[in-house]
Amino acid sequence: MSASADLLERSDHELLTLHKEGDAEAFGELFRRHKDRMWAVALRTTRDPELAADAVQDGFINAFRRADSFRGDAAVTTWLHRIVVNACLDRLRRVKPTADIADHDPVEPRDHHRSVEVRLDVREALEQLPEGQRMALVLVDMHGLSVAEAAQILEVAEGTVKSRCARGRAAMAQLLEPA
Numbered sequence: 001m002s003a004s005a006d007l008l009e010r011s012d013h014e015l016l017t018l019h020k021e022g023d024a025e026a027f028g029e030l031f032r033r034h035k036d037r038m039w040a041v042a043l044r045t046t047r048d049p050e051l052a053a054d055a056v057q058d059g060f061i062n063a064f065r066r067a068d069s070f071r072g073d074a075a076v077t078t079w080l081h082r083i084v085v086n087a088c089l090d091r092l093r094r095v096k097p098t099a100d101i102a103d104h105d106p107v108e109p110r111d112h113h114r115s116v117e118v119r120l121d122v123r124e125a126l127e128q129l130p131e132g133q134r135m136a137l138v139l140v141d142m143h144g145l146s147v148a149e150a151a152q153i154l155e156v157a158e159g160t161v162k163s164r165c166a167r168g169r170a171a172m173a174q175l176l177e178p179a
Contacts, residue, residue, distance in 0.1 A: 004029075012076035020067050027064055034077060035060075038084045044138050045088040047123060055091045059084035074152050081145075082153040085135065125175035133168030136161050141169075 007015065007029040018026035038059060042052035063083050070079050126134050132154075139150040140161065147165075151158040 013072065016067055016070055016076055019064075027067070030063075030076065030080075031060055034080055037077070038080060041081060041084055041139075041143060042088050044142050045085060045135070046092060047127075051088070051091050051095065055087040056084060058087040058091070062087065075149075078149050078152045081139075081149070082155065085139075085153055089131070089135075121176060122172075125172050128175060129168050129171055132156075132160075133164045133171065136164035137168045137172070140165050 004025060007018075007025055010018070010026075010029070012030060012033070015026045015030050019030070035056065038056050039052060042055045042059070043049060046052045046055060059080070063080055066083075070076070126137070129137070135154055136150060139145045139153060140147060145153070147158050147161045151161045154161065
């Protein structure tokens with residue numbers, strides 16, 4: 001069996017251990033397995049493809065360099081989520097908004113694009129939420145993570161995630177209510 005075929009059969013924990021022991025290909029397999037999911041997390045978090053790409057890159061570089069910080073008490077994917085979300089938040093804190101979406105004419109103003117309007121309304125409402133509520137909703141409601149996984153990623157208690165989700169959903173309902 002070839003070395004790369006052997007890596008395909010390894011668990012994430014085993015791959016991270018091999019990486020820490022100096023295996024030059026193990027982290028590459030982790031990246032291959034999880035890059036798409038981390039991209040989706042970053043894109044939903046930043047709402048900007050360029051920021052998301054930079055954050056994913058930052059996140060995987062940080063994970064590569066700080067593999068020794070992985071304690072093994074959570075899934076490797078949860079650890080990667082936490083690192084990528086933190087990279088996204090770091091990037092977002094450095095960026096100042098340059099334009100408001102309301103300042104622009106719609107690209108295609110036809111009425112049959114209602115689903116696009118709804119997505120824009122949801123995005124605008126999400127942006128009005130406090131960061132903690134927004135992040136909890138993105139992880140739990142949009143990415144389908146459990147409350148426990150979201151709590152580990154956000155480094156808060158499960159009850160905090162539950163209350164942030166509840167308050168965020170209530171706020172979203174008010175913001176999305178027809179005038």
